[in-house]
Amino acid sequence: MTSAESATRDRYAAAAHASEAALCCPVDYDPQFLKVIPTEVIEKDYGCGDPSKHLHPGETVLDLGSGTGKICFIAAQVVGPGGKVIGVDMTDDMLEVANRNAPIVAERIGYSNVEFRKGRIQDLALDLDLLDRELRANPIADAASYLLADELAADLRVKQPLVESESIDVVVSNCVLNLVESRMKRQLFDEIFRVLKKGGRAVISDIVSDEEIPAHLQDNAYLWSGCISGAYTEEGFLQAFAEAGFHGIEILKRDEAPWQTLEGIEFRSVTIQAWKGKQGPCFERNQAVIYKGPFLKVLDDDRHAMERGKRYAVCDKTFSLYQKAPYRDYFEFIEPLTEIALDDAKPFDCSGIRERHPKETKGMDYDITTGAANCRTGGDGPGCC
Numbered sequence: 145m146t147s148a149e150s151a152t153r154d155r156y157a158a159a160a161h162a163s164e165a166a167l168c169c170p171v172d173y174d175p176q177f178l179k180v181i182p183t184e185v186i187e188k189d190y191g192c193g194d195p196s197k198h199l200h201p202g203e204t205v206l207d208l209g210s211g212t213g214k215i216c217f218i219a220a221q222v223v224g225p226g227g228k229v230i231g232v233d234m235t236d237d238m239l240e241v242a243n244r245n246a247p248i249v250a251e252r253i254g255y256s257n258v259e260f261r262k263g264r265i266q267d268l269a270l271d272l273d274l275l276d277r278e279l280r281a282n283p284i285a286d287a288a289s290y291l292l293a294d295e296l297a298a299d300l301r302v303k304q305p306l307v308e309s310e311s312i313d314v315v316v317s318n319c320v321l322n323l324v325e326s327r328m329k330r331q332l333f334d335e336i337f338r339v340l341k342k343g344g345r346a347v348i349s350d351i352v353s354d355e356e357i358p359a360h361l362q363d364n365a366y367l368w369s370g371c372i373s374g375a376y377t378e379e380g381f382l383q384a385f386a387e388a389g390f391h392g393i394e395i396l397k398r399d400e401a402p403w404q405t406l407e408g409i410e411f412r413s414v415t416i417q418a419w420k421g422k423q424g425p426c427f428e429r430n431q432a433v434i435y436k437g438p439f440l441k442v443l444d445d446d447r448h449a450m451e452r453g454k455r456y457a458v459c460d461k462t463f464s465l466y467q468k469a470p471y472r473d474y475f476e477f478i479e480p481l482t483e484i485a486l487d488d489a490k491p492f493d494c495s496g497i498r499e500r501h502p503k504e505t506k507g508m509d510y511d512i513t514t515g516a517a518n519c520r521t522g523g524d525g526p527g528c529c
């Protein structure tokens with residue numbers, strides 16, 4: 145029986161030569177970025193969304209399953225000459241088209257900031273070009289040479305990783321995660337987490353289903369390589385990010401109309417953003433936050449429940465995390481009147497959440513009385529009323 149991975153490789157090898165309409169889910173890419181991209185790349189578009197819309201100048205971007213390179217070539221223009229884009233794909237024929245077109249795009253935009261690497265996205269440490277080279281010199285002929293090749297791969301992962309740990313600002317992908325075999329999907333998310341810098345994010349467009357996919361559809365290798373059978377459910381996709389340690393996970397885009405419907409199950413494109421960086425030690429610096437609403441109550445990724453308008457004690461790490469995207473617009477931030485230096489801060493128990501009395505941030509003996517302050521100066525002189 146053909147495995148899902150072999151079926152996927154064979155199908156996309158063919159789709160690198162002749163465009164396959166069944167693999168295409170129409171996407172409105174920004175036309176200004178398409179002008180410099182050769183037609184052969186655009187014609188072999190097998191994406192379902194546009195994660196490049198969420199990139200910024202200067203970022204280092206990794207595109208998982210880069211195909212003929214379209215998203216990388218768009219991203220190259222968004223991040224500009226100060227940024228960098230790496231595309232990873234496992235299919236030689238896709239990489240050949242991408243590599244052949246990279247110098248053409250570079251010449252048209254006036255700089256070269258894209259490179260393509262051969263690897264499997266669930267194993268981003270293993271450089272398959274290096275492994276190819278070693279295996280050509282020492283082909284696998286028997287069990288002993290197979291085991292040696294396995295040792296060699298382990299060595300390459302450590303000594304010459306395809307993508308270094310904590311080296312990437314944004315991992316993007318367009319319609320690829322669903323193609324990875326079920327048993328490797330947890331490792332895939334762990335790999336995305338590994339390569340991201342602390343504070344980095346994943347922006348992933350993919351096909352998801354609105355119901356669980358039954359076994360007989362999952363066992364169909366053709367449907368698998370067609371981005372159907374391996375799709376997460378809408379809820380399961382978000383859960384996979386959470387289980388890998390991401391926070392601030394949100395749906396940036398969800399197509400209302402399904403791309404395909406099979407046996408009553410709807411398959412549609414979503415774009416998800418998820419952040420890395422909530423892990424680390426917790427210190428008490430007497431800081432507090434107030435959730436501004438509009439909901440009565442929210443639950444964060446560490447299961448801290450906060451009611452609108454109440455003042456909660458948070459550790460220094462959470463305090464600075466909430467001051468960044470995607471949270472900052474939802475909170476008020478209250479610094480203590482007397483700052484506690486990080487070196488002097490005691491450990492903070494992050495296992496639960498508690499309210500913080502205003503006196504804790506002001507100081508227990510704070511009892512001053514003042515006149516009106518911080519009010520607009522009107523025509524009749526100072527005053528609030």
Ligand SMILES: C[S@@+](CC[C@H](N)C(=O)[O-])C[C@H]1O[C@@H](n2cnc3c(N)ncnc32)[C@H](O)[C@@H]1O
Nearest residue numbers: 156189190191209210211233234235264265318
């Ligand atoms: C549906 S196409 C998407 C291509 C591209 N992202 C685009 O927007 O046109 C899937 C691509 O992912 C690659 N691919 C599938 N599974 C992969 C894996 N496990 N590791 C690396 N590449 C993979 C295929 O070779 C193919 O180029």
